Amino acid sequence: MAKPRKRYAVCGLSNRAIATFIRPILGATAGAAGAEDGVLGYGAGADDFSEVAELVAIVDVDQPRVGAFLSTLPDSAGSVPAYVPDDVQQMIIDCRPDVLIVATPDYAHADYIRAGLEHGLEVISEKPMTATAAQAEAVRQTVAETGGRVRVTHNLRYTPRHRRMKELIMDGAIGRVLQVGLSYHVDVRHGASYFVRWNRRRARSGGLQVHKSCHHLDLVNWLIDDLPDRVSAVGALAFYGPRGAHRPHDRDGAPVTGGALADHDPYYRQDGPGGVLPAPGGEQRSGSDVPYTVQYRVEEPMTIYDDAIDIEDHYSALIGYRSGAALLYSIDFSSPWEGYELTVTGTHGRLVTRYARDLDGNPMPGNDRIDLQPLFADPEQITVQTGGSGHDGADPAMRADLFGEPSAESGRLGLAATLDQAAYAVAAGEAIWRSAETGRTVMVDDLLA
Ligand SMILES: NC(=O)c1ccc[n+]([C@@H]2O[C@H](COP(=O)([O-])OP(=O)(O)OC[C@H]3O[C@@H](n4cnc5c(N)ncnc54)[C@H](O)[C@@H]3O)[C@@H](O)[C@H]2O)c1
Structure with missing residues (x-):
């Protein structure tokens, strides 16, 4: 049966x-x-x-x-x-x-x-x-x-590139992990879109440090099998919000508002009609063809320069781990391309990888490799599969685990986030904005206490 x-x-x-x-x-x-x-x-x-x-x-x-x-x-x-x-x-x-x-x-x-x-x-x-x-x-x-x-x-754990990196680290290819560098860039279209969605309010999203960076913080926690201990960060709002660096002004110095923004603002011009941003004064777009009627209301149109924005659009953090390892992390939400550079340095060598896509979401060359640089042996170039649907192939692999029986690989690599890992990805993100706000180092466990 x-x-x-x-x-x-x-x-x-x-x-x-x-x-x-x-x-x-x-x-x-x-x-x-x-x-x-x-x-x-x-x-x-x-x-x-x-x-x-x-x-x-x-x-x-x-x-x-x-x-x-x-x-x-x-x-x-x-x-x-x-x-x-x-x-x-x-x-x-x-x-x-x-x-x-x-x-x-x-x-x-x-x-x-x-x-x-x-x-x-x-x-x-x-x-x-x-x-x-x-x-x-x-x-x-x-x-x-x-x-x-x-x-x-x-899901970021599930991309073939990250699964291979995890395997290499588990197999001891670079020894004990000491330092991680992750520099992440969200492009001008994708980045701007957060500032006309619910994500732009800390009370809704926890800020991009929680909403977006939880992906990156979790990725590093999982790759190096460690949990973050302390965070020192700086960050601010510079591209978007009322004092956005590119906000156009008229001859009298007053900000351009309403439909005129579409012609005079570089983010709206770049995005173009039918892009991801709602036209200034217009209705919020949905990624699907069903409209929102509660969360976004036609009577309350949003622009990327609204006073209501209360989150940061770029930040940098130094994160210390329980083992003594450190992560140097930075992200901006207004970049000419989207992607990241990731370097993991251990006692016996280093792993380097990079992922990039253009403004239309097309992958750029070089996404299919990880460089393994042992301290005392020849470097090796490792080719990885890239370009699959659903976040570079991550979502289908994750769904197979969620809806079916977890695969042997999933068990071996610990692909499914544990409850503690999920909690620390949130807490480390919150520590970033709290540290930037207070100028102090924040102990992650204090936030979870
Ligand atoms: N893993 C990923 O790669 C990934 C990618 C995108 C979004 N997400 C996550 O998916 C979730 C949804 O994000 P989205 O941008 O697709 O959302 P969305 O804005 O498209 O939709 C939100 C929906 O929730 C409804 N809603 C609002 N408040 C509600 C409440 N209190 N109770 C019930 N329904 C409510 C809204 O009416 C709307 O239908 C978020 O948690 C986001 O972080 C994850």
């Missing part, structure tokens, strides 16, 4: 949820409303888990958005019940999910994760697990009380 399909409820009908979870659960081609890969990188799902997984409910503050999405689905899927956040307990009673997928804006993850755990459900949460270290600690306590399980989608 065929095994019954696992029952999944999704909290937050986000672009990420549609592309990464809902389409694969329903079958790859289901629904016209799939957010695609591309500049915002939601990670399109081309694989099909409909034989082992079933969508039983959607919870979202935006019922018209859910209705518009369901109307794009074929018959049976289109009748999936929709609930508002206050009715999440009722949803669990009515729909009997086995697994809760949490893919709302980051600030709301903790409450859904804890509700799922308290009802004995498995939980899969989008990264970051939570928007604050205090919320992460509350989740850890709920896990301790309920004995439940939370899996957090730290």
